[in-house]
Amino acid sequence: MVRAAGSFMRIMSLVRKELEGIVKDRMALIVLILLPTLITFSLGATQFRVLTLADYAKVAVIDHDTSEGDPHYDLSQAFFWDMVANANDSTCIVFPLPSEELAYYLLWQGDIDAIVVIPFGFESHLASNRDPNAPVPVPAYVNVTLDGTDLESQGKVIDCLTNAIADFKVEFNFTRDEVLPAMTAVMGPTEEQGFDLRVTVPLIIPLLLIGGTMILTSQCIVGDVPLRRLLLTPASKSEAIIAKTIAYLVTSLLQIQLILGILILVYNYQPAGPYFQLVLCLLIIAFFGIVLGIFISVVSNSRLQANQYFIFAFLSLLVIELAVPVADVRNANPLHMAREAIVNIASRGLPFYDAMPPILGILAVSLAFFVSALAVFSVKKTLV
Amino acid sequence: MGKERDIELERVYVNIGKKVILEDVSFYAEKGEVLAIIGGSGAGKTTCLRVLTGQIPPSKGKVQVAGVDVLRDRESLKNALGYVPQLEEVGLYYEFSAIRNAVLFGRMYGIPKKDAERKAKEILTILGFKSEELMRKPVGKLSGGERKRVSICVGLIHEPRVLLLDEPTTGLDAHLRIDVLNYLRDINKKYKVTIGIVSHDLETAEFCDRVVVLDRGRVMIFGNPREFVERVPAGYAFIASFGKLGERDLSRIERIRFVTRVLQVGRGTVKVFVKRIEEPLNLLVEELERIGLTPSSIVSSDITFTDYFRLSALEREEETYF
Numbered sequence: 119m120v121r122a123a124g125s126f127m128r129i130m131s132l133v134r135k136e137l138e139g140i141v142k143d144r145m146a147l148i149v150l151i152l153l154p155t156l157i158t159f160s161l162g163a164t165q166f167r168v169l170t171l172a173d174y175a176k177v178a179v180i181d182h183d184t185s186e187g188d189p190h191y192d193l194s195q196a197f198f199w200d201m202v203a204n205a206n207d208s209t210c211i212v213f214p215l216p217s218e219e220l221a222y223y224l225l226w227q228g229d230i231d232a233i234v235v236i237p238f239g240f241e242s243h244l245a246s247n248r249d250p251n252a253p254v255p256v257p258a259y260v261n262v263t264l265d266g267t268d269l270e271s272q273g274k275v276i277d278c279l280t281n282a283i284a285d286f287k288v289e290f291n292f293t294r295d296e297v298l299p300a301m302t303a304v305m306g307p308t309e310e311q312g313f314d315l316r317v318t319v320p321l322i323i324p325l326l327l328i329g330g331t332m333i334l335t336s337q338c339i340v341g342d343v344p345l346r347r348l349l350l351t352p353a354s355k356s357e358a359i360i361a362k363t364i365a366y367l368v369t370s371l372l373q374i375q376l377i378l379g380i381l382i383l384v385y386n387y388q389p390a391g392p393y394f395q396l397v398l399c400l401l402i403i404a405f406f407g408i409v410l411g412i413f414i415s416v417v418s419n420s421r422l423q424a425n426q427y428f429i430f431a432f433l434s435l436l437v438i439e440l441a442v443p444v445a446d447v448r449n450a451n452p453l454h455m456a457r458e459a460i461v462n463i464a465s466r467g468l469p470f471y472d473a474m475p476p477i478l479g480i481l482a483v484s485l486a487f488f489v490s491a492l493a494v495f496s497v498k499k500t501l502v
Numbered sequence: 503m504g505k506e507r508d509i510e511l512e513r514v515y516v517n518i519g520k521k522v523i524l525e526d527v528s529f530y531a532e533k534g535e536v537l538a539i540i541g542g543s544g545a546g547k548t549t550c551l552r553v554l555t556g557q558i559p560p561s562k563g564k565v566q567v568a569g570v571d572v573l574r575d576r577e578s579l580k581n582a583l584g585y586v587p588q589l590e591e592v593g594l595y596y597e598f599s600a601i602r603n604a605v606l607f608g609r610m611y612g613i614p615k616k617d618a619e620r621k622a623k624e625i626l627t628i629l630g631f632k633s634e635e636l637m638r639k640p641v642g643k644l645s646g647g648e649r650k651r652v653s654i655c656v657g658l659i660h661e662p663r664v665l666l667l668d669e670p671t672t673g674l675d676a677h678l679r680i681d682v683l684n685y686l687r688d689i690n691k692k693y694k695v696t697i698g699i700v701s702h703d704l705e706t707a708e709f710c711d712r713v714v715v716l717d718r719g720r721v722m723i724f725g726n727p728r729e730f731v732e733r734v735p736a737g738y739a740f741i742a743s744f745g746k747l748g749e750r751d752l753s754r755i756e757r758i759r760f761v762t763r764v765l766q767v768g769r770g771t772v773k774v775f776v777k778r779i780e781e782p783l784n785l786l787v788e789e790l791e792r793i794g795l796t797p798s799s800i801v802s803s804d805i806t807f808t809d810y811f812r813l814s815a816l817e818r819e820e821e822t823y824f
Contacts (some may be wrong), residue, residue, distance in 0.1 A: 124612070133607035135595070282719040347593040350555060351610035351660075352580050499557075 128353050132361030133368075136338075140369055149330050150369050151376065157326055159376045161318055162385035169209065175271035176227070176230040177201070177278065178215040183236050187245025193290065194236045197260070200281040200289070201234070208278035225263065231271035235261040244292060247499035255295075269498065305390070305465050315387045316465050323377060324456035327400060331366055337364050337410025338430040339495070339502055340418045345499045355495045359416075363408055363488070370404035371397075390467030398470075399463050402477055403456040406484040413491040416498065455479040505532040506569065508664050508696035513629060514563030516549055522719055523549045524560070527715040529724045533663075534688050538707045538727075541716035547700045549717070551668055554698065555585055563639045568663040569695075581611065584662035584695075588669040590649040596642035600626055600652040603641060604659045611660040618659060618718065625655040628692060631686050647678040647787065651685065658689065665689075666698045671706065682734040683709040715811065723814075729806040736762045737778025739805045740786060742797040743771045751795060756790045765812055773803060775813075 140146045148363065179201065183194035205212040215221045221233040235256035262279065264272050287293050305316075312444040339345065374397055389396045410431060418424035435453040448454050451459060456474040462473035509531040516524040524546045531537035541547040551560040553565055556572040556579050565572045568582035587593040594603050601622045608618030626637050629651040636644075641652055650670060670686070671679040673749055683699075687709055689699050699706055707713040707727045715723040723730065744751070747770045755774060756764045760782070765773045776782045783802065790797055 127612065128610055135598075135606050138597065138602075139597060256774060278557060344595050345590050347585065347587055347656075348607070348610060350557075350580065350583070350585050352577065352612075353610045 125357055129357050129361045129364070131352060132348075132358060133352065133365045136362055136365030137368065140334075140365065144375045146299065146334055149334055150373055153330060154326055154373055154377050155380065157322065158380040159384070161322055162315065162381060162387070164303070171211075173209060175208075175210045175232065175274040175278075177210050177212045177232045177275055178221040178224065178230050179212060179236065180215050180218050180221055181236045182238050183240040185239050186243035187242040188290075193241040193244055196290065197236060197240070197282065197286050201278060204278050204285065206350045209274045210278040212278070212360070216348040217457070222263075225265060228265075231265045231268060232275040233261075233263040234265075236262060244290075247292070261379075282436070305467075315381060315385060317462060318459045319381065319387065320460040321398065322405065323460060324403050324453055325488070326377070327370065327373070327404045328410075328435065328453065329369055331404050331407035331433060332411040332414070332428055335362065335366055335408050336414040336418070336424045337421060338366075338412060340424045341415070341421050347501055353499075356402035356492055359412060359492055359495060360487075362412060363405075366407060366408045367401065369410065372403060374400045374404065389464040391463040391470075391473070395470050395473075396460070396463050399459050399473070402480055406452050406480050406487075407485045408454070408490060409488040413487045413494070416491045416495045443450060450479075452480050452483050455483075469497075505534075506596045506753065507531065508533045508535075508568050509537055509698050509751075510564070510566045511550065511553065512564040512566075514553060514560045514565060516546075516553060516558060516719075517561045524553070525719045527563070527716070527719070529712075529721060529723055531696055531698060531712050533696055534690070535711040536686065536699065536709065538710040538713040539698060539700045539716065540702065540704060540707060540713060542702055543717065545716040546719040547702075547716055549719075551666060551698075554666055555579075557585060562716055566664060571670050579693070582663045584660065584665040585658035586653050586657040586665065586670060587669040588672060590641070590653050591655050594649065597640055598652070599638045599640055600631070600644070600648075600655065601637050602757065603652060604656050606815050608659040609655045611807050613660060619747065621659055621661075622655055625658050625689070628688055629655060630681070647674055647681065650678075650682055652675065654682075654686070654689070658693065658695070661693065662695065664696045664698065666700070668700050669702065670699060671701060671703055679703070679705070704808040705806075713807065723811070729812075730807055730810045731805050734763075734775065734805050734810050736775030736805060738776050738782045739803045739809065740774050740776070740783065740800055740804045741767065741771060742774055742786075742790070742800040743768075744795060744797055747772065747795075755790070755795065758786070758793070760789075763813055763816075765809065765816075773809065775809070776806070 134460050140150070144497050148167040181198060187193065190264065198212070201212045204210075215224075215233075218233070218235060221307045224230045225233055240260070243256045246252055247255045262275070264275060266272075284298055287296060287298065324344065339358075339362070349355060349358065376386065378387075378393070378397070378400075382389075411428070414427040414431060415424055418427055435451060437454075438448060439453045439457070442448055458476040459473060459480065462468045463470070466473075507530045509529075511530070512528050514524055514527045515522070522796070527546070527550065529537070529539075539547050539550055543769070549558060553560050554567055554572065555574055559573055567579060568643075570578045572579050572685075587774055598606070601619055604622035605615055605618040608621065613621070623634070624636060625714075631637050631648075631651070636648070639780075641649055644652065654667070657667070667686070670682055674682060683706065684699055685698070689695060699710065710727060712725065713723065713727045713730075714721055729744065752764050752766065752772065755761060755772065760777045760779050761774055762777060763775045767773045774786060776786060779785065783800070787797065787800060
């Protein structure tokens, strides 16, 4: 009855078994389909978000300036109104307050995010600089106090102030000997191409692909108890690992189509590079998640241990990417490489060859984990 | 020259660290026989199984399965051997049906899907699966006895020369245990497969052609169970129940002139072995009544390998005591 079974046939049978197992596993379906669908829809929905009061940085302005200088305008008030004019674009609300004491109280309470104080002499200093015979120009300061605990609001306030200062200088002709920046951001989000998605996709999609595949594959060896019996047949350990990798690559490919399908069809996300290249790039990123998960599964002795290793590995990737301010360390992080790779292809639209370095990096790390998983599994006892 | 030996351990030692797990273990089963490897916890029976399946190399000695040296030719061993683990969750995919499990394992041996499916149906039918609907039900929804039989089917799918089973009757009700052992006998007859059954249950030996009993890593008994039964010094056996029975009552029964031995088999129940005499049942009842022990029931019984084992253990105890 026994025939010379080729390794290829065994691998294909094992791939089919894996895929059937995934289809019959409710948890796997949730991770592979429901989770990415929900996250992708939430990601896309951010384009249509309605800003609430909570989204705005609140900036209190205290005007102490009663000095004279300009015969026609109150310059401190004009500066205040320039801030008000720029506030909305910077997601800020600018309003006057009568006293610094009240403003500091509100800042400590977390009710406002910044205090801008226009000191006495603001107008007279600026006016004195109009005199062409003035020996040295006198700078006019505004004192800004920011909530140091909130990076997002700091960015909004600084943006609002920078734009207000530029407008104010141009408006009142304080531009002698000045170099003003005229900035244009390229490759960033544009409304037609899916406004926020060009920023969020390179971070969220790799997280979703790597996390989703890792959580499943980290259980795929340690949780596949009957595999021990299968290994008493002519099937080998390397065939089992190869089959599992192929099966999860197939599911990842479907997952990628699902995510990109929602982004493109529902939210008008238009990757700058070719679709095929983006899919290939995402598949390589998923491959990293798959082999890291398999490696975890191979070195674990129980399902619980595999879960713990998964959480440790995933958090490490995330923390290094988001919180380690050392570029060399971050650059070696596969999650960072994945982000770079997607930016290169989907946002910058670089040709695949030019976008290769981070992709090759991910492939190298993935192959290292794949070979390690094979080596560890080959010496591991799998007694029935 | 005897028949070809399909299972053979010859002077096998297994040491793990300084601990001796198997010591000078030798036994065999000839082609087409059913061998029971019996022992209590720590006797070394599971180690024997792992040595036979090539999972543990022996420290010393020779191990052959289906004429294959298990250490030298792992690939031939895999093809010649079918294995049924003790726990079904270790050996079966619960989300798949019986047929799907069998086909999956069959594919590993290169058996085409259709052939594997046909073979699986044939084996499952012998194993008592009456309908194809049952064969296509997910294993997780089958009963314990049905799962056990699916596991046996998976072990047989590639028509191995030798089938090894680890505790196939553990966790089953008494009638299911006997069912499983009878099914194995049917399989043995139909496919001429040599079967090795590891068990802690002496009852298993009744169904086997050969039995080896292990104790603390050594062979205690090895041979044909029927030959051992013939060594019991009795012509007949009866199981008698009494309302109440003390230690002294057992001695009184044993002193009846034609009674050879008495074994307690339950509370107030004894198995009485008598010499080969005429009308043994009537005589035994009369004698019991004479000594004031009227049985509430008394039935004729077979003399079994379990009886031999218990009686010889009793004799060893007495020899040590005196």
